[in-house]
Amino acid sequence: MSETPGRPMKFPYTLSAKMAQFPFKFYLEKQWIWRYWMVGIAVAAPVFYKIHKMANSPENVSKWAEIRRKEAAAHH
Numbered sequence: 001m002s003e004t005p006g007r008p009m010k011f012p013y014t015l016s017a018k019m020a021q022f023p024f025k026f027y028l029e030k031q032w033i034w035r036y037w038m039v040g041i042a043v044a045a046p047v048f049y050k051i052h053k054m055a056n057s058p059e060n061v062s063k064w065a066e067i068r069r070k071e072a073a074a075h076h
Contacts, residue, residue, distance in 0.1 A: 012018045028034050054060065 008021055009017055012021050
């Protein structure tokens with residue numbers, strides 16, 4: 001393992017140095033958005049899954065294939 005430097009750079013000019021010195025822990029603890037982000041994903045995921053399953057059901061796929069077939073026939 002590499003050891004952390006004894007003294008951080010005064011101005012981190014590389015992307016990796018900026019990421020290493022960024023206070024992620026502070027922002028995760030102090031900002032409300034990060035606390036509710038996971039709750040929002042947990043609440044929305046089942047809803048989106050249900051919509052996905054309904055939209056891609058065999059009945060719905062065949063219904064839309066028939067609609068597109070009629071549209072294509074009307075244009076020719």
